[in-house]
Amino acid sequence: MMKKTIVINADPHETRIAILEDKELVELLVERGDRRHHLGDIYKGRVNAVLPGMQAAFVEIGLPKTAFLHASDLATSALRLDDEDYEENGDEPAHGRGRRGRRPMPKIEDYLEKGQEVLVQVTKESIGTKGPRVTQQVSLPGRYSVFMPGVDHVGVSRRIEERSERGRLKQIIGELKPKSAGLIVRTAGEGKSAKEFQSDVRYLSGLWEKVERKATSVRAPNLVHREMGLATGLVRDLFTEDMDELVVDSKDVHREITNYLKAISPALRDRVRQYKGREPIFDAYEIEAQIEKTFERKVWLKKGGYLVIDHTEAMVSIDVNTGRFTGKKDQEETIYKTNMEAAKEVARQLRLRDLGGIIVIDFIDMETESNRKAVADELRNHLRRDRSRTKAFAVSDLGLVEMTRQRERPSLLAYYSEDCPQCHGLGKVLSLESVLVKIERLLRRVHAKGAEKGIIVHVAPELAVFMLEHNGRRLQEFEKRYKLQVDLRDDPALAREDVRLFSSRTRKDVTQTYS
Numbered sequence: 001m002m003k004k005t006i007v008i009n010a011d012p013h014e015t016r017i018a019i020l021e022d023k024e025l026v027e028l029l030v031e032r033g034d035r036r037h038h039l040g041d042i043y044k045g046r047v048n049a050v051l052p053g054m055q056a057a058f059v060e061i062g063l064p065k066t067a068f069l070h071a072s073d074l075a076t077s078a079l080r081l082d083d084e085d086y087e088e089n090g091d092e093p094a095h096g097r098g099r100r101g102r103r104p105m106p107k108i109e110d111y112l113e114k115g116q117e118v119l120v121q122v123t124k125e126s127i128g129t130k131g132p133r134v135t136q137q138v139s140l141p142g143r144y145s146v147f148m149p150g151v152d153h154v155g156v157s158r159r160i161e162e163r164s165e166r167g168r169l170k171q172i173i174g175e176l177k178p179k180s181a182g183l184i185v186r187t188a189g190e191g192k193s194a195k196e197f198q199s200d201v202r203y204l205s206g207l208w209e210k211v212e213r214k215a216t217s218v219r220a221p222n223l224v225h226r227e228m229g230l231a232t233g234l235v236r237d238l239f240t241e242d243m244d245e246l247v248v249d250s251k252d253v254h255r256e257i258t259n260y261l262k263a264i265s266p267a268l269r270d271r272v273r274q275y276k277g278r279e280p281i282f283d284a285y286e287i288e289a290q291i292e293k294t295f296e297r298k299v300w301l302k303k304g305g306y307l308v309i310d311h312t313e314a315m316v317s318i319d320v321n322t323g324r325f326t327g328k329k330d331q332e333e334t335i336y337k338t339n340m341e342a343a344k345e346v347a348r349q350l351r352l353r354d355l356g357g358i359i360v361i362d363f364i365d366m367e368t369e370s371n372r373k374a375v376a377d378e379l380r381n382h383l384r385r386d387r388s389r390t391k392a393f394a395v396s397d398l399g400l401v402e403m404t405r406q407r408e409r410p411s412l413l414a415y416y417s418e419d420c421p422q423c424h425g426l427g428k429v430l431s432l433e434s435v436l437v438k439i440e441r442l443l444r445r446v447h448a449k450g451a452e453k454g455i456i457v458h459v460a461p462e463l464a465v466f467m468l469e470h471n472g473r474r475l476q477e478f479e480k481r482y483k484l485q486v487d488l489r490d491d492p493a494l495a496r497e498d499v500r501l502f503s504s505r506t507r508k509d510v511t512q513t514y515s
Contacts, residue, residue: 004243008231009281010250015230018287019238025290026385027351030415031230038063038122038132039408040141040227042211045134046220047116052109058131059120062221065131069120071108073135075150117220125409138211140204143236143264144189144197145173147204153182160190176201181208188240200264232260238387239268246272249281294352295413301345305338309349311413315358318346322364332371335364339375347382356388356407365399376401422495430497432466435459439467439499440478445514446501447482454485454504464490 005020019027031037043061050057055071112118124133140147154174156166172194173183183201207225214224227233231253239246239261248254254274261269275281282288293299299307304324310317320342322334346361361379366372372395379401383390392403409415419425430438439457446452459467467475467488479486487504494500501511 004245005285006234006239006243006246007281007285007287008246008248008250008253010231010248010253015253016282017230017234018282018285020285020287021385023286024348025287025294025352026348027387028291028294028354028412029230029234030412035415037125037227037230037409039125040122040233041223042119042121042138042215042225043067043134044215044218044220044222044224045118045120047112047114047118050109050112050114052107055105055108057108057112059118059134060221061120061122061132061134062223063126063132065126067120067122067132067134068130069112069118069134069136071105073123073133073137074106074108074111075136076106076111119215119224124407127407127410127414140207140211141186141237142200142204144186144192144200145204146184146186147201147208148182148184149180149208151182153184155182155184157185157187157189159187160185165190172197173201178205181205188237229256232256235260236264239265239271241268243268244271247275247281247285248272249275295416299345299349301338301341303337303341305342307342307345307349309353309355311411315360316355318349318359318361320346320361320363332367335366336368336371336375339363339366339371340378343375343379344382347379347386350383350390350405351386351388353412354409355411356405359403359405361401361403363395363399363401366395372399379403422497432463432496435463435497435499436467436471436474438497442499442501442514443478443482443484443486447484449514452484452503452505452510454487455510456487456489456502456504456507458489458491458494458500458502460494460496460498461490461492463496464488 002021003023005023007018007020009016009018014030014032017027017029018025019029045059045061045067048058048060048066057069059067059069061067118136119138120134120136121138122132123135126132137151138149140149154170154177156169160166160169169185169189173185176194176197177183178201185197189197211225218224228236231248235246235257246257248257251274254272258269258272261272275284277284280288282291297309299309300323301307304322306321306323308319308321310319320339322338342361342363349355350359363375366375376392376395380392383392383403386405388408389406390403392401395401420427423429439459443455443457446455475486475488478484485504491500499511500509501514502508503510
């Protein structure tokens with residue numbers, strides 16, 4: 001039986017939540033005070049622009065970047081839906097997907113105009129240069145159900161598979177459903193009584209009334225409902241009977257969680273413990289070392305193979321290699337075992353790094369069709385543990401698997417890092433020889449224009465050493481050929497690829513003149 005543990009490290013500046021399966025880190029959630037998540041927040045916004053060609057509108061909601069609202073996320077797009085509309089790996093409706101059960105997409109210009117005030121909810125965080133994505137189809141998640149104002153629907157999470165239990169739950173919430181809203185049973189609702197659902201629905205109905213009241217009393221743009229904090233929200237969504245333990249190092253957060261559980265799941269309070277050890281909590285659970293490896297490009301597999309994970313503008317590519325693993329039998333068997341191990345690790349890395357969008361996995365080519373199918377099935381099997389919606393296609397003849405993973409926020413790497421100012425995110429810098437050739441091209445331009453008889457060249461110290469120790473004669477030959485006096489100077493303030501040119505006569509910076 002797999003042991004599942006939630007470890008929370010909360011300090012005034014940053015909250016980190018680690019989810020462990022048999023002591024192995026599978027998810028890491030991070031929130032800093034100055035970069036709070038907005039997913040699930042509800043705003044009263046003002047329409048800035050309506051673009052019929054894109055079937056979209058831009059809405060000012062008070063955040064640094066304007067929000068994006070697609071026509072499929074208009075309130076009028078929400079109709080009575082069937083169970084097909086609930087994602088395989090989650091509990092909540094996936095807005096704006098245009099699946100069976102929805103009307104044809106409305107024309108956005110028929111429903112919105114510039115300056116109009118609208119109530120919207122954030123469904124995707126701002127990522128890169130893009131602003132947050134919002135929807136008018138508001139949903140409020142509770143402990144056991146999801147409340148959807150304006151939708152006439154009763155549904156059950158697909159993760160609850162037993163037919164009789166699905167029927168029982170549908171009957172319970174069908175009787176509790178308000179006339180003006182829809183309800184979905186969450187996975188945590190499996191086996192729960194009508195009384196527990198009644199309490200949940202009553203709370204969510206009251207919450208929605210508060211949202212409506214505030215929305216009518218404030219002017220746009222304005223926040224009208226803030227989603228739960230990271231720790232409490234995770235407890236609501238994830239801390240169920242199959243979770244063995246929750247450990248937190250903050251007295252205040254411990255009190256907040258136990259008070260919340262006292263109201264919604266008293267039986268789980270005994271599984272929550274406050275950590276009081278002297279060693280930092282993430283060190284005590286051997287999490288810190290695992291986090292460090294999360295940002296490495298190469299991920300080693302236990303048998304000696306490895307993955308290489310690369311981010312591009314449009315997708316994430318994952319390459320599988322046999323590495324040091326040579327196997328004991330034939331080559332096909334070695335490749336098959338490497339791919340099977342890689343399939344499990346890929347699913348873990350997607351969760352851990354929170355990678356989303358289009359993902360292409362380059363498995364090692366396999367000759368046998370049954371092996372290709374087994375690898376695809378192994379990948380899908382481990383993806384079922386993922387809380388984000390995923391879809392993986394079959395292994396192609398080239399050994400590629402194309403898949404998608406729901407992206408709601410920037411990846412962990414994007415959250416923790418920024419582009420290198422030296423290579424500007426390329427991951428490579430020019431070789432010293434290449435920079436030397438670049439300098440010679442600049443000096444030829446100086447000679448061609450004939451305005452300068454002498455030039456002062458400022459370069460990084462390591463480049464100056466390279467030019468003088470290894471290429472001093474080359475620079476002398478250049479001076480002789482072009483009759484140009486070159487004075488080389490090292491400048492610690494310059495990066496490896498930076499070159500600055502100054503006139504020996506006027507001492508002015510003339511770099512732009514010859515670049």
